[in-house]
Amino acid sequence: MKKLAYAAVLAALALPAWAEDDITVGFAIAQSGWMEAYDTPAVTAARIRIEEINASGGLLGRQIAWVEADTKTDRDQSARAGLQVIDEGADMMVVSCDYDFGAPAALSAEAQGMVSFFLCAEDVKAGIQGVGPNAFSGSVLAAVQGATMAEWSHATREARTGYVLLDTTIEYNKGICTGFDWMFPTLDGTEIVGRDTFKNGDASIASQITRIKALEQEPDVIMLCSYIPGAASAVRQIRAAGINSLILNGSAVDGSYWLDAAPNLSGFAVPVQGSIYGDDPRPEVEAFNAAYEAATGARPASQYAYPGYVLIDLWAKAVERAGTLDGAAVTAELEQMQNEPTAFGPRTFTSELHHQNSAEMQIVEITDGSPAVVGSWTISQPVPLDVLLR
Amino acid sequence: MTNFAQLFFDAASLGGLYAMAALGIALIFGVMNLVNFAHGEYIAFCVFALIVPSTDAVAVMFLGRAPAVLLVPLILVIGGMIAVASEYAVFRHLRNADPVAMMISSFALGFVIRNVLLATYGGRPKAISLWPELNTPVQIAGASVPLLQVIVILTTLLVVAALAFLLKKTRLGLEMRAAAENFTMARLLGVRANVVITGAFALSGALAAAVALIMATQTGVADVRMGGQIMLVAFIATVIGGLGSLPGAVAAGFLIGGVSVLLQAFLPLEARPFRDAFLYTLVIACLLLRPQGLFVPASAKPRV
Amino acid sequence: MASKHQENRFAAYSTPIILAAILLALVLLVVAFGDKALARTAAETLIRVTLVVGLWIFVGNSGVISFGHAGYMAVGAYCSAWFTLRPQMKSLFLPDLPGWLLEAQWPVLPAAIAAGLLAAAVALLSGAAILRLSGIAASIATFAFLAIINTVYSNWEGVTGATSSVVGLPRYVDHWVALAWAVTAILAANIYANSASGLALRATREDEVAARASGINMYRHRLLSLVISGFFTGVSGALLGHSIGVLNPDSFYLGITFISLAMLVVGGIGSLSGAVIGVIVLSTVIELLVRAEQGFAIGSAEFALPSGSQEILIGLIMVLVLILRPSGLSAGREFKLRLKLPHKTLANEQIPSNRGEIK
Structure with a gap:
């Protein structure tokens, strides 16, 4: 998985024209430092959803590609990683799990009017209140x-x-x-x-x-x-x-x-949000666990892989409905979501709160x-x- | 909160842990004026030596599987070895450098060890099941005390006694004390500098290993950052105790542990999160009252 | 004799001009590349220059190692946030601020100066107690001060937001703003170092007892240098906050303390040029290693260092530099311009070292 992503980054660096027709998801996430252990599973899950979407015809008829930059579990580096994925042509940004380490990157996305998703932040600040109108979190408060x-x-x-x-x-x-x-x-x-x-x-x-x-x-x-x-x-x-x-x-x-x-x-x-132990009452959850195991060779170590899957799922639906990648339009569609079904239960966003205040x-x-x-x-x-x- | 016996054991066991860490720092400071910021990483290194290197979430015991009779000496030796190795690789080349340069190199070395651990074991803290039965409470003087607390207190006393014996009764100890008094003079009088310094590092590393074993048993987890907090407290204890004074380091370690437990026990709820602010204010006050430390070694008196 | 003296004065005051020119050249180089991420790296480096030069004003002149400067940074950073955040944001997240501060919404420059002044005031108060100590006891006391600031700022809910980050800081600090402050700090540091107080303080650094015997009031000079140092450290904290956009007490604790000290010591604690060189060299090496982790091409082959190796390598490089040059890269020397041919080779401000020169 990592190698694959790595190859993708290299390819993106080597041939800037390669991504011309693709939609690009920018991951400004920790690939080293202590935060890596929390970010990597969620990023893997996000990629599983991206590959599923690509396999079923893509988004707006285009394939989804991704670029990555390492925040090194460091606030300064996080802001830089955010700018780097923007420079590399990201259309939306996925940032580190924790508010403190994700926000510097998310703020750069916000400055571009781009939609950003925290992988699994559970503090209300990781959204409108602490970043801006286009920031969301994939997790539950x-x-x-x-x-x-x-x-x-x-x-x-x-x-x-x-x-x-x-x-x-x-x-x-x-x-x-x-x-x-x-x-x-x-x-x-x-x-x-x-x-x-x-x-x-x-x-x-x-x-x-x-x-x-x-x-x-x-x-x-x-x-x-x-x-x-x-x-x-x-x-x-x-x-x-x-x-x-x-x-x-x-x-x-x-x-x-x-x-x-x-x-x-x-x-x-x-x-x-879902059980990693194989006893979740919802078959979709176990299907995801199996897909995760197929991709990485091991089942998720904790539930924190799931929000990565959910956020790509919700974002892709909003893009499909908006018919565009434009940040404001996608945000508007996301805010329309009322009990939107996902594999891990219904999700709701409003114009006041880009989090789950009940789940x-x-x-x-x-x-x-x-x-x-x-x-x-x-x-x-x-x-x-x-x-x-x- | 009236159970003073309970309070005593809580304070003494935390203090004992700090005292042992402080001894490890004071030993090295005594012989080569080095404030070793890598000491916390020695502790983390020893804890991680218990488990198989892997970035998987589930930890598999490695050395930790050995029976206690083997494990304890093994970990102590590993602690000693990493300390001696770091002396050999880094500090030996800095003997004549400014203490500040040595301190910053020790920090840089600690940074390297920490990041090597991060790269080898991943950032997720690991669980360790080391002697869980030691956490069973026993009744002493009306207090219910986990066996481990008693062991910590006894171990500290034992270590202090053994060190005192070593320093007073053996040739190495004599040389170490001479080196701590006045290193240049001691060398001129035939003290074997390399033996003394290597010995101090080995002892210091073994003390770090002892702290590591206690922390692993007490908390049941291994985390790359686990040595940091205790190293800082130990560092402060070393200074409050009087730099270079081994009994002072032990006494100050117990003092800080004790005060910390008392603050936690008697501060009102709203003030409790500020516990460390009170603790460090006391540290500054203590330094202002006794700038040379509680126990002033003769070598610390200014020579004009 | 008088002309020799003037020559020396000129040489001493030429240092900041050379340093400023180096920093300007760096910024121009980065602007020429036109890469957003690189411009950010430049801004960060310049903020660190402000910090380390601020640190040097005290540490370099007095010889007392301070672990407390990250505390002054925190004070400055939060102060600037109090003055620049939107009032409704403050009443939501920082409700216990006094009324006038809740209403305040200052422009960024006065806020940065206020941040520096508050940090200087805190430096005055803390220094008044701590600087009665000397040597390692003073260093430990500065560490205790840092721990106190960190604990208080991490728990003072209504004023600092405690562990919850302060958000919504205008991100105005780019490489130009940071350059302006870095040059200001360098100028101030040079002026102080060449003032009567600075010279007296350096005399105490070399020989405390002799300096005292010559009638130098060490306490007062140390306190003055700490206050000036506190000002620029506070400003650097404000700049850092306005460059990241989010404040958390955790940003101003052990990590930044050690990296700033390491930059100072690697560059050479004995001279202002050393402080600046340390920041530039280490920041550049870190940036190169980070880029190497992302992969680089030699010919047609692609290479990349594994993730996380940057931290390990930078640690090893610091150790290596200190082993090879224990007095730092500059070994206590300053960059200087000479009007005429010098009578001596280079003006030494510290113990002479025969290990080589940077110029």
């Missing part, structure tokens, strides 16, 4: 994930007391906790019995655990708002201390690759160290904009 876990645990696990443990390192974590804090207290008979904070790189969270253990009664759920590696380390230490509450987290810890950190883990649940999510629970889908949940009301901007 962090606050939705937190709210989903609140409502699901209340409805199906009789969660009445909750404890909020927030890792203050990045904005994503705060988004999860914002969603939980918005939803959980509105539910019947619930109470948040305590809160604490830590940092992802803390060598030990012993004193945070001591505080949980000092509660008179173990909370029903612990809303852990964190990401790997801090989240894995926190779960290991919480379970080691003998705390058996149901632990909730956001999609960021989906995947079984980290489970060795907390052997025989049980009672840990996360919301996902059908699969709940994956880990029992005895093995993850499985235990249900599906859509929050009863979308997360309002003022909560998202809080």
